[in-house]
Amino acid sequence: MTTVxxxxxxxxxxxxxxxxxxxxxxxxxxxxxxxxxxxxxxAVVDTNALxxxxxxxxxxxxxxxxxxxxxxxxVPCFVADHVPGEMDEHLERISRSQRIxxxxxxxxxxxxxxxxxxxxxxxxGEYLRPExxxxxxxxxxGDPDDWPTLxxxxxLGPTFTVTSDSVFAALGFAxxxxxxxGAKVLHTAGDLEGRYIDRLHSAxxxxxxMGGGVSTVAYLxxxxxxxxxxxxxxxGWLASTMWAKRDSVRATGAAVWEAMEPVAARIGAELxxxxxxxxxxxxxxxxxxxxxxxxxxxxxxxxxxxxPMTPSELRDALEQYSNxxxxxxxxxxxxxxxxxxxxxxxxxxxxGAPTAG
Numbered sequence: 001m002t003t004v005x006x007x008x009x010x011x012x013x014x015x016x017x018x019x020x021x022x023x024x025x026x027x028x029x030x031x032x033x034x035x036x037x038x039x040x041x042x043a044v045v046d047t048n049a050l051x052x053x054x055x056x057x058x059x060x061x062x063x064x065x066x067x068x069x070x071x072x073x074x075v076p077c078f079v080a081d082h083v084p085g086e087m088d089e090h091l092e093r094i095s096r097s098q099r100i101x102x103x104x105x106x107x108x109x110x111x112x113x114x115x116x117x118x119x120x121x122x123x124x125g126e127y128l129r130p131e132x133x134x135x136x137x138x139x140x141x142g143d144p145d146d147w148p149t150l151x152x153x154x155x156l157g158p159t160f161t162v163t164s165d166s167v168f169a170a171l172g173f174a175x176x177x178x179x180x181x182g183a184k185v186l187h188t189a190g191d192l193e194g195r196y197i198d199r200l201h202s203a204x205x206x207x208x209x210m211g212g213g214v215s216t217v218a219y220l221x222x223x224x225x226x227x228x229x230x231x232x233x234x235x236g237w238l239a240s241t242m243w244a245k246r247d248s249v250r251a252t253g254a255a256v257w258e259a260m261e262p263v264a265a266r267i268g269a270e271l272x273x274x275x276x277x278x279x280x281x282x283x284x285x286x287x288x289x290x291x292x293x294x295x296x297x298x299x300x301x302x303x304x305x306x307x308p309m310t311p312s313e314l315r316d317a318l319e320q321y322s323n324x325x326x327x328x329x330x331x332x333x334x335x336x337x338x339x340x341x342x343x344x345x346x347x348x349x350x351x352g353a354p355t356a357g
Contacts, residue, residue: 040193040304041160041283043069043077043186044153045117046146047086048164049179050079051094051105054087054113058095058104063112065183066162070116074190076303078156080148081121084114084355118352120152121339127151131287134171143167150284155296155340156303156351158285160186175282182281189277192270294326295334299341299351308348311335 045066053064069075087109095105127147135142135150146165150173153159161174162183168174175182286292292300298314301321309317311328318326335341341349 039158039300041075041158041186041190041281042156042303043075043162043183044149044156044159044284045077045079045083046149046161046163046165046168047083047090048094049162049183050083050087050109050113051091052164052179054091054105054109055095055098055100057108057112059098059100064108065180065187066113067116069162069183069187069190072187072190074193075186076118076306077116077162078118078120078152078303078352079355080152081119082148084119087114114355117355119355120156120352122148122151122155123339126155129154131290132173135167135173139167142171153284154286156300158283160281161284162186169282172282173284175280185277185281189274189281192274192277195270293334294324294330295338297322297324297326298331298335298349302341302349302351308344308350310347310349314349 050066053066056062057064057067063071066077069077091105091109092102095102129151132147132150132154135147136144138144143165146163146167149161149163150168153161153173160182161168162179163174164179166176169176175185297318301314301317302309305317311331314331315326315328318324318331332347335349336343340351342351342353343349
């Protein structure tokens with residue numbers, strides 16, 4: 001993947017689990033999950049990539065790539081329900097093979113990495129998706145051990161699979177090459193996406209302030225009509241003052257534009273880089289012939305939301321992104337007994353459960 005070689009140096013970020021009851025840091029701005037028509041990506045991580053990340057952090061003392069992914073606040077990370085058990089079973093062997101202290105590797109897994117992940121249990125029907133049938137074949141064509149990870153990636157799609165198993169790339173479900181290279185691409189894309197979202201949110205906030213000011217003036221004019229002449233005089237005075245100082249105003253505008261040109265160029269370059277990174281990533285998503293079910297739509301929105309939601313809130317949120325309508329009762333029926341959803345106080349649902357390290 002040639003784009004990896006041109007990435008800007010990563011900044012080491014540290015993130016630790018939040019106290020119970022606080023919102024998850026999965027999104028920089030609530031309600032903004034789409035950039036340039038691209039749905040926000042989530043990461044599904046397999047056991048081998050997690051084990052290698054824990055071993056690398058144990059050896060270097062630096063945050064793992066999984067931690068950095070979550071630190072972007074744009075890439076929530078999920079694992080299939082078999083992964084914690086496999087980590088307990090295989091982490092010691094993997095750490096010893098890399099000449100790393102197993103005790104330290106387990107500490108990193110339990111205290112630093114596991115609390116950042118959500119483990120999702122799937123019903124048996126999700127494993128039988130025809131679009132992932134190839135993974136169910138015996139090796140070397142497929143690998144049933146990786147079946148749950150790919151099923152979860154398809155369930156939450158579009159997703160990026162962080163894996164060190166070559167079978168995913170061979171079947172067209174992940175980027176080829178070392179797993180950390182793909183994770184770096186996802187990390188950089190998530191960080192760029194977060195910056196774009198921040199700028200968009202600031203622009204929307206400024207627009208709302210301006211709109212609120214205009215609405216306030218209109219309201220005051222209707223309530224106290226005698227203010228209208230005064231407002232007209234103030235507007236006329238301001239226009240005449242700017243006209244009298246038009247040369248100064250023009251010079252100021254030119255100076256502001258000159259100062260903004262490098263910023264605009266940087267934003268344009270970041271958008272180009274973001275598009276290139278998105279194009280370089282192999283994404284697990286629905287084939288064209290498949291229509292997402294109501295359960296999948298709820299799961300995918302909650303995976304990108306980071307905040308538990310009631311069926312009514314989910315209904316209102318889904319209507320913003322789809323022409324398919326659903327009632328709160330239908331949503332409740334679809335997710336209340338589904339093993340992938342976790343119910344909390346106030347009938348609020350989230351996707352997956354905290355990973356017990």
